[in-house]
Amino acid sequence: MASLNxxxxxxxxxxxxxxxxxxxxxxxxxxxxxxxxxxxxxxxSRDEAVAASVLxxxxxxxxxxxxxxxxxxxxxxxxxxxxxxxxxxxTQTSGLLANAGRSYxxxxxxxxxxxxxxxxxxxxxxxxxxxxxxxxxxVAFVATLLRDIGKLAIDAVAGADALEKIAAAADGRPxxxxxxxxxxxxxxxxxAMLCQRWSLPDEIVRAVRGHHEPxxxxxxxxxxxxxxxxxxxxxxxxxxxxxxLMYPFDIGVRERLGTTRDELEALVADVLAATATQPTPxxxxxxxxxxxxxxxxxxxxxxxxxxx
Numbered sequence: 471m472a473s474l475n476x477x478x479x480x481x482x483x484x485x486x487x488x489x490x491x492x493x494x495x496x497x498x499x500x501x502x503x504x505x506x507x508x509x510x511x512x513x514x515s516r517d518e519a520v521a522a523s524v525l526x527x528x529x530x531x532x533x534x535x536x537x538x539x540x541x542x543x544x545x546x547x548x549x550x551x552x553x554x555x556x557x558x559x560x561t562q563t564s565g566l567l568a569n570a571g572r573s574y575x576x577x578x579x580x581x582x583x584x585x586x587x588x589x590x591x592x593x594x595x596x597x598x599x600x601x602x603x604x605x606x607x608x609v610a611f612v613a614t615l616l617r618d619i620g621k622l623a624i625d626a627v628a629g630a631d632a633l634e635k636i637a638a639a640a641d642g643r644p645x646x647x648x649x650x651x652x653x654x655x656x657x658x659x660x661x662a663m664l665c666q667r668w669s670l671p672d673e674i675v676r677a678v679r680g681h682h683e684p685x686x687x688x689x690x691x692x693x694x695x696x697x698x699x700x701x702x703x704x705x706x707x708x709x710x711x712x713x714x715l716m717y718p719f720d721i722g723v724r725e726r727l728g729t730t731r732d733e734l735e736a737l738v739a740d741v742l743a744a745t746a747t748q749p750t751p752x753x754x755x756x757x758x759x760x761x762x763x764x765x766x767x768x769x770x771x772x773x774x775x776x777x778x
Contacts, residue, residue, distance in 0.1 A: 472627040474654025480626035487668045491562045494555045499609050499671050510551050515542055520561045527557055563615050571621050573628035574711030584709025587741040589615040592699035599727055605691050613677040614699045620661030637712040645716035658682050686722045694723045706741040
């Protein structure tokens with residue numbers, strides 16, 4: 471068991487978010503007002519992993535253009551600066567989260583895959599519900615990408631099997647309650663602290679803090695989107711560690727967003743396609759969209775079939 475002070479001290483031992491990542495987040499959160507084509511090109515060119523991702527995306531079938539792109543400048547013209555920002559953020563966040571989640575029993579890369587899957591879902595949810603809630607798609611994308619960043623801090627203070635023992639002894643409460651008992655803070659709160667240290671926008675800080683326990687009075691539309699996107703990612707089987715079955719889908723969020731079963735099932739399929747995930751336990755099963763729970767042993771192909 472770690473004290474709150476020990477857990478917070480672990481934040482100081484974590485790698486800092488790259489300055490270029492913070493700059494890219496600022497560009498996206500500014501709705502394009504601060505997006506400078508040449509600045510984005512410089513950021514992309516300096517990072518080999520980002521540059522490779524940009525070229526791969528520019529040459530993908532998704533953009534439906536003839537002729538292969540061989541240079542960054544051509545890729546920028548094909549993709550646009552906002553898409554470039556997203557690709558760079560995805561790549562850099564994946565690097566930051568590559569080894570995260572070990573204390574939750576996750577394999578290397580699982581949490582970064584979950585981050586991307588959730589961000590894909592958040593973008594779609596924000597697009598579908600913008601008219602009623604005025605949600606910035608780019609901010610929703612970034613907030614969901616970073617939602618589980620606090621698990622890095624839990625990794626730093628938890629023993630190898632500490633969380634598995636907690637999960638084995640769980641009595642049905644949300645997993646955050648156990649984290650607070652053992653570490654003095656839960657991963658959502660720790661993630662919000664990290665976002666504050668990195669001087670990210672307040673709305674992203676609030677969404678990360680509340681993404682498992684969204685406030686209802688007053689509600690926060692961005693946090694609702696991130697919460698729903700997180701649920702979709704887990705229903706797609708992404709990031710399911712020892713805590714994967716212990717976060718309910720908030721009924722108030724479902725009512726405020728007006729999401730339907732068909733919409734959520736389609737999002738699960740989209741997330742699976744975007745992340746090219748392999749079938750894993752813990753996918754949607756009959757009744758999950760209403761109860762907010764998950765059941766293990768269901769494969770993605772079966773999960774998307776309508777049940778009576």
